[in-house]
Amino acid sequence: MAGAETLTAMYDAMRQHFGPRNWWPSLAGDASPAGQLEICVGAILTQNTSWGNVEKALGNIHAAGLMSVEALAELPREQLAELIRPAGYYNVKAKRLGNFVSHVRDAFGDDISAFLARPAYTLREELLGINGIGRETADSMILYAAGLAVFVVDTYTARVFGRHGLISPEDDYDGIQEFFESSLPEDVVFWNDFHAQIVAVGKNFCKPTPRCQGCPLESFPHNLEEF
Numbered sequence: 001m002a003g004a005e006t007l008t009a010m011y012d013a014m015r016q017h018f019g020p021r022n023w024w025p026s027l028a029g030d031a032s033p034a035g036q037l038e039i040c041v042g043a044i045l046t047q048n049t050s051w052g053n054v055e056k057a058l059g060n061i062h063a064a065g066l067m068s069v070e071a072l073a074e075l076p077r078e079q080l081a082e083l084i085r086p087a088g089y090y091n092v093k094a095k096r097l098g099n100f101v102s103h104v105r106d107a108f109g110d111d112i113s114a115f116l117a118r119p120a121y122t123l124r125e126e127l128l129g130i131n132g133i134g135r136e137t138a139d140s141m142i143l144y145a146a147g148l149a150v151f152v153v154d155t156y157t158a159r160v161f162g163r164h165g166l167i168s169p170e171d172d173y174d175g176i177q178e179f180f181e182s183s184l185p186e187d188v189v190f191w192n193d194f195h196a197q198i199v200a201v202g203k204n205f206c207k208p209t210p211r212c213q214g215c216p217l218e219s220f221p222h223n224l225e226e227f
Helices: 003-018 033-045 051-063 069-074 077-083 090-108 112-116 120-128 135-145 155-163 173-183 188-204
Strands: none
Touching (some): 003 173, 003 188, 033 051, 033 090, 033 112, 051 077, 069 090, 112 135, 120 135, 135 173, 155 173, 155 188
């Protein structure tokens, strides 16, 4: 099968196994400004930690009534660090969060929705200019918070599709992203769920030590040697 057909077949197999993933979850509701901000905050907090730990940190911010650009920008860094402690690397992440909300505030006041309501390319370039925000974090904000079509690439993406021979160990983030975006129809909802399905496979089956039995992608040709 050609790349597009293979990817579609793999997506169908994952979705049949896991069902729709309804990702990215938001305590505030993803259509609200608070929900959009929460997704952005979560994208920063999820670096190098589990989602369960991120949920605890987000819960702390909500419980303190601080899920707004204004509140987070004005909160002393040491207090912010304490709130997000469950997410790990809390001093580093507090600095990154501070950089992000300060940038939003300088550019658009406290209006996170206005900040996100711009073309994906413009938004991505601006996000990548903020210290502490890399490509995966920026793209997660663009896809899940802004609702714009960009395919998010992470470690799971490289591992799953590398083992299935669709990408190589030498492919970088941009190369992998280009492969998906050029092979699949541009659709925010589709790309949203596709990435979530990949994460589910990566967490449950395609781990550093793979557990292929029962994986929805087990029937597709795969080679575990290089990944």
